[in-house]
Amino acid sequence: MKSASGSHTGTGTWLLQRATAVALVLALPGLMIYFLAALPADFSGWQALFAPLWLRLLMLLTVAALALHAWVGMRDILMDYVHPTGVRLALLLAVIVTLAGSLAWLGAILFGATWGAS
Amino acid sequence: MAERPVFLNLLRICLPPSGWVSILHRISGALLFLGLPLGVWALSVSLSGEAGFRSIAERFAHPLARLSLLLLLWAFAHHYLAGLRHLALDVHWGTDLQHARRSSLAVLLAAGLVTLLAAWRLFA
Numbered sequence: 156m157k158s159a160s161g162s163h164t165g166t167g168t169w170l171l172q173r174a175t176a177v178a179l180v181l182a183l184p185g186l187m188i189y190f191l192a193a194l195p196a197d198f199s200g201w202q203a204l205f206a207p208l209w210l211r212l213l214m215l216l217t218v219a220a221l222a223l224h225a226w227v228g229m230r231d232i233l234m235d236y237v238h239p240t241g242v243r244l245a246l247l248l249a250v251i252v253t254l255a256g257s258l259a260w261l262g263a264i265l266f267g268a269t270w271g272a273s
Numbered sequence: 274m275a276e277r278p279v280f281l282n283l284l285r286i287c288l289p290p291s292g293w294v295s296i297l298h299r300i301s302g303a304l305l306f307l308g309l310p311l312g313v314w315a316l317s318v319s320l321s322g323e324a325g326f327r328s329i330a331e332r333f334a335h336p337l338a339r340l341s342l343l344l345l346l347w348a349f350a351h352h353y354l355a356g357l358r359h360l361a362l363d364v365h366w367g368t369d370l371q372h373a374r375r376s377s378l379a380v381l382l383a384a385g386l387v388t389l390l391a392a393w394r395l396f397a
Contacts, residue, residue: 173363176356183353198326201319221309228302250306257313264317 168227175224182217211265218261222254291377298355301348308345339395346391351384 189210195201205211229250237243288296319329332338358376362368367376 173360176360180353180357180360198323201326205320218309225302225306225309228299229306232299232303253306253310257310260310260313260317264313264320 168230171223172227175220175227178220179217179224182213182220186214186217205265215258215262215265218258222258226251226254289374289377290381291373294355294358294377294380297351297381298359301352301355304345304348305352308348336396343388343392343395347384347388350387351380354380354383 190204193200193204195204230247233243233246233250237246315329315332318325320326333342358367358380361376362373367373
């Protein structure tokens with residue numbers, strides 16, 4: 156019988172974890188420098204930091220890589236420490252919902268969907 | 274073999290530095306996972322208007338919020354540096370015992386140093 160919580164996908168996710176790690180190693184310091192170099196004290200200055208399209212695209216792509224990276228990492232943690240299959244799958248689902256939700260929310264904030272929390 | 278099963282006293286297990294880097298890599302990764310939705314929430318409120326921006330600024334003025342931010346900064350510094358070490362080990366850099374031990378000590382110390390600098394910026 157096929158296992159409900161694992162198949163032969165280990166090498167693919169390992170590679171995904173490494174590839175997203177390399178992308179994050181480069182992108183995150185860049186974003187941090189961009190924001191810390193011009194941290195404003197008022198709202199209009201803060202809003203202006205998010206005006207460039209390249210910045211918003213870079214942020215969304217970076218968080219997409221982060222979500223994939225976190226998915227593999229949290230999956231590894233759950234596979235090591237949570238053994239009942241039902242509980243493990245429920246927690247993994249919660250992880251996926253949290254990550255996909257965060258990414259979608261960020262997209263709504265950055266690209267101005269008015270139905271978002273903003 | 275007669276001694277089995279071995280009783281593992283977690284408080285008496287002495288991890289080598291690379292063991293600490295490894296377990297802290299997991300803990301910091303889990304913390305950063307929890308921090309992501311919080312960060313998106315803070316961004317959402319701060320960009321929602323003048324009032325939202327001020328409310329986030331006020332929240333970050335609270336010592337507990339700054340302490341949580343400091344914890345996340347440590348988690349980021351540790352996870353980033355331990356991850357770089359991991360990538361180096363993947364391509365067989367520094368895999369001999371002496372270099373691996375030295376690099377794991379360097380990761381622990383550098384992450385601590387970054388955290389101290391951040392604490393000084395946040396609290397002083």
